[in-house]
Amino acid sequence: MNTHRLVGAAALAGVGALVLAGCVARADVAASDALTVTSTADGCEVSAATATSGTLAFDVTNEGDEVTEFYLLADDGLRIVGEVENIAPGASRTLTVVAQPGEYFTLCKPGMLGEGVGRTGFSVSGDAVAIDGEDAELKQQAVDLYAAFVKDQVENLVPQVDALVTAYESGDDGTAKTLFPQVRAYYERIEPIAEALGDLDPKIDYREVDAVAEGLDWTGFHRIEKDLWVPAQDALNADGETPAWQDWAPSTPEERAAFGDQLVSDIAELDAYVHSDDFQAALDSQGVAGLSNGAIALLDEVATGKITGEEDWWSGTDLWDFAANVEGSKMAFSLVSDFAAAQGDDGAALVDEIDGGYTALEESLATHGSLASGFIFYPELTDADKRELTDLLNALAEPLSQLTVTVLE
Template identity: 80%
Template sequence: MTTHRTLGVLAVAGVAALVLAGCVAKRDVAATGALAVTSTDSACEVSDSSATSGTLSFDVSNRGDQISEFYLLAEDGLRIVGEAENIAPGASRTLTVVAQPGEYFTLCKPGMVGEGVGKAGFSVAGDRVEATGDDAEQNQQAVDLYAAFVKDQVEQLLPAVETFVTAYESGDDDAAKTQFPNVRAYYERIEPIAESLGDLDPRIDFREVDAVADGLDWTGFHRIEKDLWVPAEDALNADGASAWQDWAPSTPQERAAFGDQLIADVQELYDYVHSADFQTALESQGAAGLSNGAIALLDEVATGKISGEEDWWSGSDLWDFAANVEGSKMAFSLVQPFAESKGDEGGALVEQIDSGYADLEAALAVHGSLADGFVDYNELTDADKRELTDLINALAEPLSQLTVTVLG
């Protein structure tokens, strides 16, 4: 949800259990032996499915017809440990990371769009290793991992929006309804990025009441949402006004215009996150930006999702809720090592935040998941909403101290 505020750029990626890529001496890399990766337009073949903890080197060769990327993903399949990008056909790139023991996934993304191909499990055994390198190195690696995460989410968002719009414009409302909350999850994990780009987020994600208040044309996800879940004649908007005041279901021509506009706006977001301006903006904020991103996404939950005002007609607020929490938690996990390095006070704060996320996730899981779907928001009882609100508040308090701790 977009409200009247300015958010810092969100930063998410990595996990606390992973040592940031590149924070090791180059001489240590050769000792591990390189893993060969072959990327084609339909496959991603890695020479081995396991390795010993420490510095891992992946030599990636693109034998396909499209520019490709290679990812090492954390166990949840979402968080990016390392990425080699912009590998032209016939070219090779080397990705070097330091990985702790655990389970991972490898994945290639020909064309730099969609979910990728050849996703396979990858195991790391052995002892934990410690990183070397100064704060500047680690800060840069954190920025780079976040940039990779954002690109990945937008690369999945764009084709998902195109498929969703095709269903909407063709009148296949059942298919569009099914896709709506899942498509939005990609956007909700990185929403503050669009919010930093002037009127882009309002075009993509403004609710009707926000557009009216700001005197803007109402477009984007929520304009389409109302077409898909046509309100009853006596229904009210979130602001208490008649749902039919100054609104009517879109004609086929209007649907085409709204759908094409959403694709164009997401394409603009795609172009931005693949630009030098995006990288420069991230680097200018560093670890403090990552911390503020964790706080900003939890604010998204507290100011809209928990009240049920975001997806007013579809009742799919819990999907947005969960995606915001995922993004917030990943932002926190990336700056967690910075906080822990501040001594006992930082360590205690990390433990408190960790516990807060665990409690909130457990309560949310009672109502479903992003993978399997959630209940309609209207099915939550007042007690359910109070519990979630209390847990958000309990997490928000220590999380609000994170930036000061990281900078201290």
């Protein structure tokens, strides 16, 4: 949580060539590369697992009972490089992309919630493809890809929060503790979106010290966190002064139900927003500058909370949030890096420096765990560990701060 009010950010684990969707004529698709996709309740069958680089079309037919989506994902399995949504039962839609050589994944998402079904590897061979098109059109495609990612993250967040709340409200604290940092990763990758919606982020993600300072009712993830990791008798709040047990008592079952239901409701509001015309209009109004500023904002989230251990004060799960923020920042950077690199040698050098900064920071984080397998808890970091992460964060933040002005040149 932070007080930035910027729209922009998404997530990935690696930066590759940008694949732009929906900008090429259907007639350009080679006959040999025509692909069909059948989406069902539990499957996503693609007619081929390989294709040649260039313009590809995926003709998606929904044979399930729910509205579905189809995604082409990058080799990290996280970054969306093309998607088509709102395919009604019995209907068909086409996703057209310019596909560069590399490894991808395909999947469908019946009901447009959760992780999707039928995730399968998809390989593209051949030579790199030059992408033609007006600069403004390419920039709009970058914004649209970011919008698609945000929707996907929130669609995953909704059922994950339901599972966390179910465990919390039922008193299954062991399960809730396991889920807590995993669920939060979906939110942390896209946090600036909620921060742009007035009081929504405070309700979802304010720490106790922030809520008290602003005179707000304390709800959301961190209210649940304090119930799950009951503070020790000698513990202090995040302000370093107030005893943690002052005016504190574990929530009753009725209070847990209220806090849990409130979080579910607030996440549902976020889900409705990212699927609204207002969300797309907000992204469109900021354009690629919004994505660039989002990359910077998410790195600021790390610098002002996660690196200090003040975000997840009770659980010590700050490194999960740290990693998700970095993924989100890197994704936003990847979507605008081509525009920065196009600004001559200086722009290309800046992109290389930023890319190297992300790599070094990720490698350091990896020595402490991963989002997939879990991290060590923040109190287990040594002072040397914290200094290393801080130095790498600062080394990345300086060139990243130049990104927006370079993109807009």
